Amino acid sequence: MQISVDHARCEGHGLCADQAPEVFSLDDDAELTYHFDGADVPDEHRSAARVAVNVCPVAALRVLP
Amino acid sequence: MTPRSVLIVGESLAGTTAARELRALGHTGPVTIIGAEPHGAYSRPPLSKAVLRDPGADDALFQDLDGLDIHIVRSAATAADTSRRTVTTTDGREFRYDALIIATGAEARRLAAPGRRGELVLRTLDDARLLRSRLETAASAIVVGAGFLGMEVAGACAARGVPVTVVDVHRPLERILGGYLSAALTARAEAYGISCVQTFGFAVPTGDPVRGVMLPGGTELTADLVVTCAGETPCTDWLAGTGLAGQLGVGIDETCATAVPGVFAAGDVTHLRADDIGPDRRAPFWSNAVAQGKVAAASALGLAPTGTPYDDYFWTEVAGLALKVVGPLPLTGEPTTVEGSVENGRALLTWKRPDGPSTVVAYGMRKPIKALRALAEAGEHSASR
Ligand SMILES: Cc1cc2nc3c(=O)[nH]c(=O)nc-3n(C[C@H](O)[C@H](O)[C@H](O)COP(=O)(O)OP(=O)(O)OC[C@H]3O[C@@H](n4cnc5c(N)ncnc54)[C@H](O)[C@@H]3O)c2cc1C
Numbered sequence: 001m002q003i004s005v006d007h008a009r010c011e012g013h014g015l016c017a018d019q020a021p022e023v024f025s026l027d028d029d030a031e032l033t034y035h036f037d038g039a040d041v042p043d044e045h046r047s048a049a050r051v052a053v054n055v056c057p058v059a060a061l062r063v064l065p
Numbered sequence: 066m067t068p069r070s071v072l073i074v075g076e077s078l079a080g081t082t083a084a085r086e087l088r089a090l091g092h093t094g095p096v097t098i099i100g101a102e103p104h105g106a107y108s109r110p111p112l113s114k115a116v117l118r119d120p121g122a123d124d125a126l127f128q129d130l131d132g133l134d135i136h137i138v139r140s141a142a143t144a145a146d147t148s149r150r151t152v153t154t155t156d157g158r159e160f161r162y163d164a165l166i167i168a169t170g171a172e173a174r175r176l177a178a179p180g181r182r183g184e185l186v187l188r189t190l191d192d193a194r195l196l197r198s199r200l201e202t203a204a205s206a207i208v209v210g211a212g213f214l215g216m217e218v219a220g221a222c223a224a225r226g227v228p229v230t231v232v233d234v235h236r237p238l239e240r241i242l243g244g245y246l247s248a249a250l251t252a253r254a255e256a257y258g259i260s261c262v263q264t265f266g267f268a269v270p271t272g273d274p275v276r277g278v279m280l281p282g283g284t285e286l287t288a289d290l291v292v293t294c295a296g297e298t299p300c301t302d303w304l305a306g307t308g309l310a311g312q313l314g315v316g317i318d319e320t321c322a323t324a325v326p327g328v329f330a331a332g333d334v335t336h337l338r339a340d341d342i343g344p345d346r347r348a349p350f351w352s353n354a355v356a357q358g359k360v361a362a363a364s365a366l367g368l369a370p371t372g373t374p375y376d377d378y379f380w381t382e383v384a385g386l387a388l389k390v391v392g393p394l395p396l397t398g399e400p401t402t403v404e405g406s407v408e409n410g411r412a413l414l415t416w417k418r419p420d421g422p423s424t425v426v427a428y429g430m431r432k433p434i435k436a437l438r439a440l441a442e443a444g445e446h447s448a449s450r
């Protein structure tokens with residue numbers, strides 16, 4: 001499973017990082033880092049990552065088909 | 066864990082979060098979601114922000130439940146029988162459940178007399194599309210209600226060059242954000258082209274189609290568009306006769322359990338029942354719907370929830386300025402400025418409380434929730450830095 005991040009759309013709420021801290025984090029200026037860019041999200045973090053995608057209010061995150 | 070069939074009614078944030086959480090908790094039994102909207106699940110907060118300005122924003126709203134093996138039914142629920150444990154839909158089908166999660170949210174409250182045409186509201190994607198297209202040709206607009214939604218809609222009107230007047234008995238956002246922020250935000254809104262009118266009683270929509278509002282003193286304001294942003298009503302008609310719902314919606318406890326065994330509820334359809342923290346209360350916001358969707362899913366499986374059914378993160382946009390809030394509301398009195406200044410449109414503010422967490426507001430400032438929470442919890446300490 002891979003996730004795409006639309007950085008232009010991201011408003012830096014950090015709701016995604018609340019749900020999946022191993023997958024997403026934000027720095028002090030609310031810039032988002034996606035920890036598995038270009039790689040597969042490890043199995044153990046997949047369901048949390050899906051929840052994170054679901055809670056982003058501006059739909060900046062997508063699970064790639 | 067016993068395999069149980071879980072039925073979720075309402076295909077939006079609370080419902081989809083519950084569905085995901087059921088699977089995340091290892092539930093392999095059947096999960097069905099009944100949803101009334103043909104579009105399926107989508108995110109509402111952008112409807113009053115990006116969507117009103119940019120038609121291109123529509124595509125990115127949708128949320129999917131791919132790969133979770135969830136049966137989706139697109140037909141509104143019309144009745145529930147909690148003793149037989151069934152829910153009936155408009156198309157005449159009946160669904161059995163072992164556990165039911167009610168997540169039917171709320172609908173926009175209208176003020177015009179029933180049958181009057183032309184009153185606009187904003188709750189669904191179709192509402193947003195209609196309002197957006199009307200904004201293309203409108204020469205003026207009135208927004209009834211100066212709460213979060215009303216101020217966002219007014220901001221979108223102004224951003225699109227449509228002169229707009231907001232009417233309310235309260236000053237903009239004062240009821241929740243208090244006098245200090247209300248004054249700062251009202252000045253901002255006025256400078257942005259939003260005219261704010263405080264009335265001494267409720268405004269009543271006039272005309273058919275609606276083309277204005279009558280103010281209590283007998284003055285009538287007219288405009289091409291009248292948008293009512295006067296709160297929401299929980300969607301509970303389909304629960305008639307079950308005793309589950311009252312005026313404030315479906316009452317839930319700390320575990321999102323309702324008064325009926327096997328029935329749980331989450332999101333904008335709910336209110337938290339009175340407890341040691343406070344009286345019966347509604348909190349129809351995004352983060353709450355997420356928190357409650359997760360708790361309801363655990364409870365439906367007979368597991369002890371790991372989280373609480375409330376989350377006090379909230380955000381809005383006023384006249385182009387982003388506001389992010391963590392901590393208890395309403396606010397009263399003056400804040401401590403931790404960073405920046407309100408005059409310059411960029412500030413980090415805290416409202417301290419003697420007996421509990423502070424409220425922290427990022428005013429026009431990009432700050433992640435975690436940083437705001439840390440500041441709210443540190444209270445005194447960080448605020449005096
Ligand atoms: C324009 C707008 C802007 C917002 N902005 C913000 C914001 O900036 N910040 C914030 O925190 N919150 C915001 N919110 C609130 C947030 O969107 C809600 O808290 C959230 O959508 C609640 O999710 P929910 O799933 O409980 O209910 P809803 O999103 O209301 O979904 C309920 C679903 O149930 C369906 N339904 C209803 N009756 C039936 C039935 N009988 N059978 C089947 N399905 C049914 C409805 O069609 C709907 O799809 C905003 C809301 C709106 C409308």
Ligand code: SF4
Nearest residue numbers: 010011013014016056
């Ligand atoms: S939840 Fe969405 S907007 Fe918020 S930080 Fe994550 S990706 Fe960005």
